[in-house]
Amino acid sequence: MILFHYFRVFFGEAQVQHGYDSIWHRLGEHCWYSLIALVCAAVIALPLAFLTGHTGRGDAPIAGLAAVGRAMPSLGLLVLLAVKMGLNFQAVLIPLVALAVPPILLNTHEGIRGVDTATVDAARGMGMTPLQILLRVEIPAALPLILNGLRSASVQIVATATIAAVVSFGGFGRYVLDGLYEYDYAQVAGGALLVALLSIAVLGLFGVLSRTLVSPGVRRRVQ
Amino acid sequence: MSVFDLPSYVQNDYLGLMGQQIEVSLGACAAGLAISLPIGQACARWRHAYPPVLVFVTILYSIPSIAMFVFLVAYTHLTETTVFIPLVIYSLAILVPGVVDGIRAVPPEVRIAADAMGFGPARRYLQVELPIATPTIMAAVRVAAVSSISLMSVGGVLGNLGGFGNLFTQGLRHFEIRLVWLGLFSLLALALAVDLALRALQRLLTPWSARRSVRA
Numbered sequence A: 001m002i003l004f005h006y007f008r009v010f011f012g013e014a015q016v017q018h019g020y021d022s023i024w025h026r027l028g029e030h031c032w033y034s035l036i037a038l039v040c041a042a043v044i045a046l047p048l049a050f051l052t053g054h055t056g057r058g059d060a061p062i063a064g065l066a067a068v069g070r071a072m073p074s075l076g077l078l079v080l081l082a083v084k085m086g087l088n089f090q091a092v093l094i095p096l097v098a099l100a101v102p103p104i105l106l107n108t109h110e111g112i113r114g115v116d117t118a119t120v121d122a123a124r125g126m127g128m129t130p131l132q133i134l135l136r137v138e139i140p141a142a143l144p145l146i147l148n149g150l151r152s153a154s155v156q157i158v159a160t161a162t163i164a165a166v167v168s169f170g171g172f173g174r175y176v177l178d179g180l181y182e183y184d185y186a187q188v189a190g191g192a193l194l195v196a197l198l199s200i201a202v203l204g205l206f207g208v209l210s211r212t213l214v215s216p217g218v219r220r221r222v223q
Numbered sequence B: 001m002s003v004f005d006l007p008s009y010v011q012n013d014y015l016g017l018m019g020q021q022i023e024v025s026l027g028a029c030a031a032g033l034a035i036s037l038p039i040g041q042a043c044a045r046w047r048h049a050y051p052p053v054l055v056f057v058t059i060l061y062s063i064p065s066i067a068m069f070v071f072l073v074a075y076t077h078l079t080e081t082t083v084f085i086p087l088v089i090y091s092l093a094i095l096v097p098g099v100v101d102g103i104r105a106v107p108p109e110v111r112i113a114a115d116a117m118g119f120g121p122a123r124r125y126l127q128v129e130l131p132i133a134t135p136t137i138m139a140a141v142r143v144a145a146v147s148s149i150s151l152m153s154v155g156g157v158l159g160n161l162g163g164f165g166n167l168f169t170q171g172l173r174h175f176e177i178r179l180v181w182l183g184l185f186s187l188l189a190l191a192l193a194v195d196l197a198l199r200a201l202q203r204l205l206t207p208w209s210a211r212r213s214v215r216a
Helices: A002-012 A023-055 A059-071 A076-087 A089-113 A117-125 A130-167 A173-182 A185-215 A218-223 B010-045 B049-061 B065-076 B080-104 B109-114 B121-157 B167-174 B177-205
Strands: none
Touching: A002 A185, A023 A117, A023 A130, A023 A173, A059 A089, A059 B121, A059 B177, A076 A089, A076 A130, A076 A218, A076 B121, A076 B177, A089 A130, A117 A130, A117 A218, A117 B010, A117 B121, A130 A173, A130 A185, A130 A218, A130 B049, A130 B065, A130 B167, A173 A185, A173 B065, A173 B080, A173 B109, A185 B049, A185 B065, A218 B010, B010 B049, B010 B080, B010 B121, B010 B167, B049 B109, B065 B080, B080 B121, B109 B121, B121 B167, B121 B177
């Protein structure tokens, strides 16, 4: 397999083991961009979805927003912002946030919407205030779907943060882009492998999270 | 500003870009459907096979598009196949669950009635199960088609393989914002048009469900 040969060449180079272009430094950059984007998206999407899910309004606008989000090409948005605003960090951040908001919004909304009305009525009958119902009944019951949304948002962010390199930023995309321009295919393949490994790691992280955070009763019911 | 103010090479290219975009992204979606139908049928038949298959397609979906394009360049070089294969793989993550949900939603008594009327397995599948599952499957197809249209634009980074996505890389290279706007609007318009066309197709395929709408 020629691909494995490329990987061996890439990981054997001294340049990727120490210093500014090292794997650890690029990993730090990649995770940093992804984390900021995920936090921004969650801060925007989660409260909004809690509100719409709890009140049961806004099904149609949220479904429409999710459809627009799927059709929105991140690369185009990135290039547009980079040309408009110059090569600064917002130009990278905004497309990543725009990518992550629809899955979080849609899944959280659907999750809270889908909580059994009998359960919510029982909570109300016990004298819970709307805020208590949301925090202690609806969110725990909807947690599998909420985590699902955060998971697909994170994986998409990690995968797409690669394009930050198109507008001069770092991260693993640097290897892919630099390799393409330098006709150094080993570097391209190595960078791509690193991104793929990172997104599988994120997938695993969310698997662990959903095992530890979701209450056992809810988990049994979902399966 | 109109399209006619744009540099001539873009005007000459535009239809070609549109052709490439439609051919590759919709072709990938159709190929994905052809693969998902048997896989989904098998998963609906053997229930314990579905969770591992679902995990597998989800992991495939999480591999970044640029990484997959790049891995394939080693084998298929800078051809449209390099963009086509990853799009097929991504569409599976949307289409397989759609097909399984659709086939599972067929009421068991309908299946039993078909058996009792003497339908063989193939005829039961084609004439009873598939038509009942069509609205759910078409909802998944719409999602897959729209997302493969927008995913394909990343192919522009590899070279001239991104359809309208090429306009983004060209726009960045020449710092020409009109090219980027043109690419964005063309992609969104194409996605909208494809979505509407698939809705119309669904209405033709399942005339009995015209009153009931199925959400994606």
